[in-house]
Amino acid sequence: MASPKLDSYWITFRGNIGACVDATSEAQAAVYGAELRGLIVTRVQRLPNPANPRLNFLVPGPAYCRTPGECAKAGYCSARHDCAS
């Protein structure tokens, strides 16, 4: 059985607190976010790359994404901030 594809998601919690969760779907990301943070999830958006703060570490590699709110909308990380160096 092939393992499901993991993506990073930007979770917005009540109070406009954001965090990154790795999961296989938006629904699973919302569940993980609620469990790991103990807060009400108000929004889930797929991220092009992991971002900080990360609540779990299922997607390998550093947290490339510097502006997750913008990148989740755009669907990609711009060259301006997609490098962790």
Ligand SMILES: [Zn+2]
């Ligand atoms: Zn980004």
